Every structure is written in C-alpha cells, then in structure tokens.
Amino acid sequence: MMNNSIAAIAVDGLRVVRGSRTVLDGLSFEVRRGSVTGLLGPSGSGKTTVMRAIVGVQKIAGGGVEVLGHPAGSSPLRSRVGYVTQAPSVYADLTVAENLRYFAAVLGAPSGDVGRVVGEVGLEEYVDSLIASLSGGQRARVSLAAALLGTPELLVLDEPTVGLDPVLRRDLWRLFHELAGAGTTLLISSHVMDEAVRCDRLLLLRDGRLLADDEPTALLAQTGTADVEAAFLALVEGESRNTTTVEVTS
C-alpha cells in the first residue's frame, strides 16, 4: 500500500495476447515518481505494448496497471499523462503552431503553453512551417512538444530520440532530467543501449519478459560488464543457461 502511493506506475502481472501470440507474459514492475526510467530492449521485445498499456490504449488479457494511483487509461489521467508514439502523431497538413494549439485546446492547457513547449524542443524558427515540410527528427520533436503541453505528471515516450543528431539528443536528455527535477516522471523506451546510462533506472525487456529492473551502475556491477549492451548479452546468456539446466534436471 505504501509502495503504491510512491509509485507513478505500478504494473502487476500484466499479460497481453495478440492473436495467438503472448506479447507480454505476467510483467510486473514499478516506476518511482520523479525518476527517469529507461525501457530498453530489442525491436519486437514488447516495449511499445508496455507503454500502450500504461497510457490505457492497449487491450490487456490479465493483470493490472495503475498510474498515479488510478487505473491506467481512466479519465482522471487523461490530462495528467503525456504520450509520444514511435511514429510522430501530428497532422502533416497543419503548421507546428496549429498542431500544438489544437492539442493545447483539447487538453485545456494554459495559453502560453504552445510557446513554452516549442522552446523546450528547440523549434522556434519552425513555428509556422507545415509539418509535411519538416524532417523526420523535427516531426518527432513536434510530437514530443505536444506531449509536454499542460505539464503532465507522467511522460511516456516511445523512442523519442531516434534519428536525432547527437547534439539534439544530448539537449533532449538534458530536458528530460530538468523535467524529472521538477517532479515529472519519465518512462523512455529505446533500443539504443548507450542511452541507458542517462537513466536513473533501467527495465530490460526481451520477448515480453523483464530481464532486469535495476540502476545502471548496479546492473553493470552485477553482470561484471562495462556497458549495458554487454550486460544485456550476459543476462540473455545467463538466462538460456538457466533454461538449459532446468531442462536437463527435469
């Protein structure tokens, strides 16, 4: 009970089945308020499905997800959780400002918010550009800006830094930590393992199951590896050895 009041996200035995495939099989973890948590794993490991379950747009077959003390996706959460999908979900035939003004109106965000978020993602000079004329990275930043509107308490970001140049990536991670410093909780997925060191805590996901739920330094120490990529490999190999042992003994 005490734990629940601290956790921004509490996932308990989450199961998601798509067709005949079990995408997530009894996943459980918690995300602390005000932290930057990295959800890492290869493509197809179930990262997006976890995030969709947290924002409440995923049909689930079992288990539960609680966000900020409410069932995931329930109406009190809709202006308190910001979600950025992997593909930028903004209107290509509108300008940056028109997109943001619309989402701000839907969220009931204060009028100065559009200017603020444009500044936070560094798109000031593109405010009146059509989304269709922007690069992929710029579109991704507009999509991120839309999620920052109304200053949500939880940000769920699905691969927000893919395809961005290193300077921008550094700036965005700086922004993420500033937001966390101000009390926002961030869950950020990535398949780039080197982004892991920028997180307070890591969730390593593979085939819909958690390989690890730890701090980056603790993870490296535990696996005796120098980087997260190697730690991931060590965990995968350790797991398959365990499986083999089980098969031999049974």
Added chain:
Amino acid sequence: MNMRCTLATARRVLAQLRHDHRTLALLLVVPCVLIALLAWVFDGTPVFDVIGAPLLGVFPFVVMFLVTSVATLRERTSGTLERLLTMPIGKLDFLLGYALAFGALAVVQASVASGLALFVLGLDVAGPAWLLLTVAVLDAVLGMALGLFVSAFAASEFQAVQFMPAIVLPQFLLCGLLVPREKMNDVLHAISDVLPLSYAVDAMRSVTLSASVQGDVWRDLLVVAGAVVLALGLGAATLRRRSA
C-alpha cells in the same frame, strides 16, 4: 460533451482544409460542373427540372461521403486518433467536431451548386430556394455521417474508396431517381424504405413540385436527420480507446 473540444476539432479540420487548396477547389467545383453538365445534356427537355433538384442533393452526399471516410481513416492510421483518445476529449466531441466542420463546408458547397442551378442554369422549382438549400445541406451531412461510420471498417484508403460504390450506389439505384419508388416490386420498395437517401430524394421532389411547404417534407427531413444521428452514434461506438 465538451464544447471546447468540439469547437477546437472543427477549427482544426477547417484549418487542414484551408491548407489543401486543391481538395477545397474540387469540393466546390465538381458538383457545379456535374450539375451544369446535367443541364446541358438534357437541354431542351423537361428532364433537368425533374431530376435537377434531387441530384443537387445527391452530388454533395457522394462527395462528402468520400472526403470524410478518407479524412477519418487518415486520422486512424496516422496515430493522431490514438493520441487524442489518451487525452480528455470525448468520442462524440471528436465526431461532432468533424460534423461541424464538414457541415459548414456543406453549406458553402450546397449554396454554390444550388445558386448555379437556380440562377444560371434556370432550374425551375416550385418550392422556396431556402428549402432546396436546407435539403441539400442535410444530404451532404448525411453523406458525411455515413462516411465517418464506414471509415471504421476500412483498414486502408483503397478499402475506404471501395465503400463508396458499396454504400452509395445501391442507395442511388433505389432512391427513386431512376425508377419511381412506387413502381418498384415489393422487395425493392421495402429496401428503399429503409435507405436514408430515398427520403432525401423524396424531400427534393416535394420541393420541386409543390410551392407550399408541406408536412411530407418535414417528415422526410426528420428521417434523414435521424439517419445522421444514428450514423454518428454508430461511428462513436466504433471509436475504441483500447485496441489490440
């Protein structure tokens, strides 16, 4: 129901159209070209006066059906709908926003086409022009509502476009324009009785033939309006916050 979200959505849809000059031009010009072509084809015969008004209702119906089914499908496939459904906007707010924007467009479209038919092409209708316009706008709104609904069943633009002949053409064949509904056999007549376009065309026919505004027209319009509400309701039911 949240007026702020509905109006914001309507404004946003109109802004999208404003950026898309070609679509806007097509929406306004195509019905005019068709109605002018019709007048020309039947030049010197009484046919244009008989079917001109009903077709003034049918063209916007078809065009709006197509435009809205593709527009909402794009909203589903681009991920913007999923984003919106995580936000504090009701499904009905979203649909009514679309209805408001395309409804406003329908007023402009129907006014231009009706104005051309009445004042340039000399279409002769016994009833008042405002009633002709009202029926035409309601037909356009019906096309829009059906387009919103069927877009839920299309996974791609290819499928969405195929719904046009599937949903619109049977209604066109049975609405009484080609063969009067009272001359159809019982089965076809019964089918035409449950298709909303039949009532839209009946209303237009009343406007054509009768100078006074009779109860029949209001009944027909009420049926069409009911079909609009039903289609919007069904459309809202197809919007699911959670998907596989």
